[in-house]
Amino acid sequence: MDKNIFFSRAKLKIWAVVLHLTAFALFVIGISIIYCNDNFNKGLLWLNSENYDDSPAFMKQVDSDISLLFSYAELKDVFETDGKFDINKKIFGLNMGPSNDVDFTVGSIIEYAKRHGYYIDEHYKLSVTDQNLVNQIEDTSYFVNYRTYANDSSILEPGDAYMSMKTAITESIGLLSKYYEAYERFVVQPSNFRYRLEYGDVLYTNDRLLNVKTVYDYGKFAITSSQGMQVETNMNKVPNELSFLAEKITDKLQKPYKVYIAINTLYTATDVYAIDNVNYLSQRRLYAVGLVSVTIGIILMAISLGYLIAFCGHNENETGIRLNNLFDAIPFEVKLLLLIFVIVLLAATNNFIINKVLHIYVEKKRWGFAGQMLNYVSIYLVTLPIAFSILREYKAGLLWKNSYTKIIKESFSVYMLKRTFKKKLGSNFLVMILVDFVVVILFLLTTINVKSLFGRLTIFICFIIFLIINIVIFNKVYKTAIAFDKIAEAIKEIANGDTRYRLDESEFTGREISVVKDLNNISKGFQGAINEQVKSERLKADLITNVSHDIKTPLTSIINYVDLIKREKPENAKIQEYLDVLSVKSQHLKNLTEDLVEASKVSSGNISVELRDIDLVEMINQTNGEFEEKFAEKGLKIISTIPTTGIIIKADGRHLWRVLENLYNNAFKYAAKNSRIYIDITSENNIATFVIKNISENPLNIKPDELTERFVRGDVSRTTEGSGLGLSIAKSLTILQGGKFEIIIDGDLFKVQIRFKAV
Missing domain, CATH: 3.30.565.10 (Histidine kinase-like ATPase, C-terminal domain)
Structure with a gap:
C-alpha cells in the first residue's frame, strides 16, 4: 500500500481538522474543570503554596467553628439542666395583661413555632413552611419580664423592654437552631475540632485529654487566656474573634479563663474538615489536569489552525485556489447573515431544549456556566466552516469582487459625487446624531440590565466602535471644512488679481475635486483673457506710437511749409485766411499726436x-x-x-x-x-x-x-x-x-x- 495515500495534502487536511476538533474538546474540558473548581480564583500559585490546613478555606472553617463554639457555651445553660437538654426550661416571660404573667418554656416555644409554620432545616437554619401562618401571629408588644438568653444591659431605652410575640418566638427559635447545630457538631458527632474552655470551676470540652501539654501534639492549635492579649497559635493567621469571644463570655462565666482550640490534621474523624481536605486535594489534582488540558488544547489548536489557514484552498497538483462551487460562490454579506441566523437558531435551541437536558446531568449551581459553554462551543463550531469559506474567497481575490458592499459602495460613490455640499454636510451630521443616539440608548439599556462579564465586554466593544465611527465622521466633516477653506482662499487670491493661483487637485476627493477643477479652469481662463488683453493693449499702444511717429514727419513738413508761405506774405486776403486756419489745425494735430504718444507711454509703463x-x-x-x-x-x-x-x-x-x-x-x-x-x-x-x-x-x-x-x-x-x-x-x-x-x-x-x- 502506498504510504503517501495517508500523507497527501487532502488527508493531512482531514487529520488537521480532527486534531483541531480534538484540541478544542481538550480546551473546553480543561476550562470546565478549572471554572467549576471551588478554588478557581486563586491562580497558579495555589497549586504549590498550600495544604488544606494552610488554606483560607481551612481558616474560614476554624473561625466559623470558634464562633459556633462560644455560641454553644452561651446557650448551654439556656437550654440544658445539669448538662442535659431540658424541654421544660423557661426561656422568656411576658406580661400579657394585668396579673397575667406568662412563662414560655422550650417545649411551649417549639409547639407554638411548629403550629405557626416554623421549622429548622437540615442546615440548622430557621425556615418557614407557610408564611400565612407566620402572619397570623399577633404583633402586639408586651412587657418583657425576663429573657434567659439576654442580660439587662441590652435594655437601653424603655421601648426595649417591650417585645411582640412574633419577635420573641423568632428570636428564641433562632437561638435554638444554633444550639442544635452546635450540639450536633461538637457533642453528638465525632469531630477533628477539639476544644477546652476553662472558666473558673466551669469546664467545657469535647476531648478530656486536651490540656496545656497535649494541645501541641495536634496539627493546628490556638491558645488564649485572661492573663494576656496574645493568642498562641501555629495557624497561618490568628483566628479572627477568638480573643473577643473568649472575653465576652465572661459576662456569664467566671474568670480567670483559659481557652484551648486544636484541630487534628490527621483527620481521624469523618467530619467537615476531613471531607474538605479530601475535596481540596481532589480539586488541586483536577485543577492541574484542567491547566494541562487547556495548555495542550491551545497549542494543538494553534498548530492545526495555522496549517489549515496556510493550505486552505490549495490542493496537490493544482495551481490557484480551489473553491467550493456551491458555498464559496455566495457573497460575503450573505454568509455573515447566514452565520447570524444560525447562531440565533442555535442559541434558541440551546436555551429551550438542550439546556433542559444538561440540567439532568449538571448540578444546579453550574447550570449558568454549562449554558454559556454550550453557546460558545456551538458558535465556534458553526463559525469555523464559514470563516474558511471567506478565507478561500479572499485568497482567490473574489471576496471584494463578489460582495454586495462593493456594488453598494460604487453606487454610493456615484451618488456622493453628484451630491451638493449642503446635502453632504447635512447627511454626515444626521448619521453622526443617529449613531450617537443608538449607542447611548444601547449603553443605558445594557448598563441597567447587564451584570455579567460578557455583557460588560460587549458594552466596551460597542463603545469603541462608537468612538471609531464618530472619529471617521468627524474626519470627513473636518476634511470637507479644510477643502472649503482652501477653495475660499483660492477664490480670494483670484479675486485679488492672482490669476496664476492653482489648487493641487490630488489633495481633494469626491465632489470637491470637480469644483477644484472648475476653479482651476476659471483661473486659467482669466489668465488667458488677461494675457490676451495685455497683448491687445500692447499692440494698440505700439500701433498708436507707430502711427503717431508716421504722422509726425509729414505733419512737421506741413507746419514748416505753411510757415514759409506765410513769410512770403501773399497779397490775396483769402489765401492769408486759409493759411491761418491751416496753421491752427496743423498745430492741433501736432498736439494730438504728442498726446497719443504720451498716453501710449503711460499705459505701457514706458516712462x-x-x-x-x-x-x-x-x-x-x-x-x-x-x-x-x-x-x-x-x-x-x-x-x-x-x-x-x-x-x-x-x-x-x-x-x-x-x-x-x-x-x-x-x-x-x-x-x-x-x-x-x-x-x-x-x-x-x-x-x-x-x-x-x-x-x-x-x-x-x-x-x-x-x-x-x-x-x-x-x-x-x-x-x-x-x-x-x-x-x-x-x-x-x-x-x-x-x-x-x-x-x-x-x-x-x-x-x-x-x-x-x-x-
Missing part, C-alpha cells in the same frame, strides 16, 4: 519717474499765473484758497506740471464763460490735497469714471478742441507718482481732487 521734494503751494501759484491771462479770454476768474506756508510733497516736477496743465486746460475748455475757477489746497493728517472745480458749460450727462477713459470728452457735441486724453493722462501720471486722482460730478459742478503724501 521714467524721478520723485523729488516739491512745494505744492509754490507750483500751484506758478500755474495760476501761467493760466490767468488765458482764463481771462473766456472771462474765467481764479478763486484760490491756498495756505501761506509751503506744503512739500514727493513728486516728479515735469509730470506734475503736465497733470496740472491738463486740468487747467480742461477747465478752460469746458467751464462756463464768465464763471469762476476754484483752486483749493489743504493739508490734513500728512495728506496734501489739491482741488480744482468749475461749473460746466454743457450738461454733464456722463459718469466720473468714464471721463478718465481714453478719447472720452465731456463735450458730447465735440464743439471744443480736444483729444479726450487729457484727464486719462493726468490720472495715469498722478498714480505713477504715488498719488490719488478722483473726479466728482454734482449736477453741473465738475471737481477734480488730487492727493499726495506730505513730507
Whole structure:
C-alpha cells in the first residue's frame, strides 16, 4: 500500500481538522474543570503554596467553628439542666395583661413555632413552611419580664423592654437552631475540632485529654487566656474573634479563663474538615489536569489552525485556489447573515431544549456556566466552516469582487459625487446624531440590565466602535471644512488679481475635486483673457506710437511749409485766411499726436519717474499765473484758497506740471464763460490735497469714471478742441507718482481732487 495515500495534502487536511476538533474538546474540558473548581480564583500559585490546613478555606472553617463554639457555651445553660437538654426550661416571660404573667418554656416555644409554620432545616437554619401562618401571629408588644438568653444591659431605652410575640418566638427559635447545630457538631458527632474552655470551676470540652501539654501534639492549635492579649497559635493567621469571644463570655462565666482550640490534621474523624481536605486535594489534582488540558488544547489548536489557514484552498497538483462551487460562490454579506441566523437558531435551541437536558446531568449551581459553554462551543463550531469559506474567497481575490458592499459602495460613490455640499454636510451630521443616539440608548439599556462579564465586554466593544465611527465622521466633516477653506482662499487670491493661483487637485476627493477643477479652469481662463488683453493693449499702444511717429514727419513738413508761405506774405486776403486756419489745425494735430504718444507711454509703463521734494503751494501759484491771462479770454476768474506756508510733497516736477496743465486746460475748455475757477489746497493728517472745480458749460450727462477713459470728452457735441486724453493722462501720471486722482460730478459742478503724501 502506498504510504503517501495517508500523507497527501487532502488527508493531512482531514487529520488537521480532527486534531483541531480534538484540541478544542481538550480546551473546553480543561476550562470546565478549572471554572467549576471551588478554588478557581486563586491562580497558579495555589497549586504549590498550600495544604488544606494552610488554606483560607481551612481558616474560614476554624473561625466559623470558634464562633459556633462560644455560641454553644452561651446557650448551654439556656437550654440544658445539669448538662442535659431540658424541654421544660423557661426561656422568656411576658406580661400579657394585668396579673397575667406568662412563662414560655422550650417545649411551649417549639409547639407554638411548629403550629405557626416554623421549622429548622437540615442546615440548622430557621425556615418557614407557610408564611400565612407566620402572619397570623399577633404583633402586639408586651412587657418583657425576663429573657434567659439576654442580660439587662441590652435594655437601653424603655421601648426595649417591650417585645411582640412574633419577635420573641423568632428570636428564641433562632437561638435554638444554633444550639442544635452546635450540639450536633461538637457533642453528638465525632469531630477533628477539639476544644477546652476553662472558666473558673466551669469546664467545657469535647476531648478530656486536651490540656496545656497535649494541645501541641495536634496539627493546628490556638491558645488564649485572661492573663494576656496574645493568642498562641501555629495557624497561618490568628483566628479572627477568638480573643473577643473568649472575653465576652465572661459576662456569664467566671474568670480567670483559659481557652484551648486544636484541630487534628490527621483527620481521624469523618467530619467537615476531613471531607474538605479530601475535596481540596481532589480539586488541586483536577485543577492541574484542567491547566494541562487547556495548555495542550491551545497549542494543538494553534498548530492545526495555522496549517489549515496556510493550505486552505490549495490542493496537490493544482495551481490557484480551489473553491467550493456551491458555498464559496455566495457573497460575503450573505454568509455573515447566514452565520447570524444560525447562531440565533442555535442559541434558541440551546436555551429551550438542550439546556433542559444538561440540567439532568449538571448540578444546579453550574447550570449558568454549562449554558454559556454550550453557546460558545456551538458558535465556534458553526463559525469555523464559514470563516474558511471567506478565507478561500479572499485568497482567490473574489471576496471584494463578489460582495454586495462593493456594488453598494460604487453606487454610493456615484451618488456622493453628484451630491451638493449642503446635502453632504447635512447627511454626515444626521448619521453622526443617529449613531450617537443608538449607542447611548444601547449603553443605558445594557448598563441597567447587564451584570455579567460578557455583557460588560460587549458594552466596551460597542463603545469603541462608537468612538471609531464618530472619529471617521468627524474626519470627513473636518476634511470637507479644510477643502472649503482652501477653495475660499483660492477664490480670494483670484479675486485679488492672482490669476496664476492653482489648487493641487490630488489633495481633494469626491465632489470637491470637480469644483477644484472648475476653479482651476476659471483661473486659467482669466489668465488667458488677461494675457490676451495685455497683448491687445500692447499692440494698440505700439500701433498708436507707430502711427503717431508716421504722422509726425509729414505733419512737421506741413507746419514748416505753411510757415514759409506765410513769410512770403501773399497779397490775396483769402489765401492769408486759409493759411491761418491751416496753421491752427496743423498745430492741433501736432498736439494730438504728442498726446497719443504720451498716453501710449503711460499705459505701457514706458516712462521714467524721478520723485523729488516739491512745494505744492509754490507750483500751484506758478500755474495760476501761467493760466490767468488765458482764463481771462473766456472771462474765467481764479478763486484760490491756498495756505501761506509751503506744503512739500514727493513728486516728479515735469509730470506734475503736465497733470496740472491738463486740468487747467480742461477747465478752460469746458467751464462756463464768465464763471469762476476754484483752486483749493489743504493739508490734513500728512495728506496734501489739491482741488480744482468749475461749473460746466454743457450738461454733464456722463459718469466720473468714464471721463478718465481714453478719447472720452465731456463735450458730447465735440464743439471744443480736444483729444479726450487729457484727464486719462493726468490720472495715469498722478498714480505713477504715488498719488490719488478722483473726479466728482454734482449736477453741473465738475471737481477734480488730487492727493499726495506730505513730507
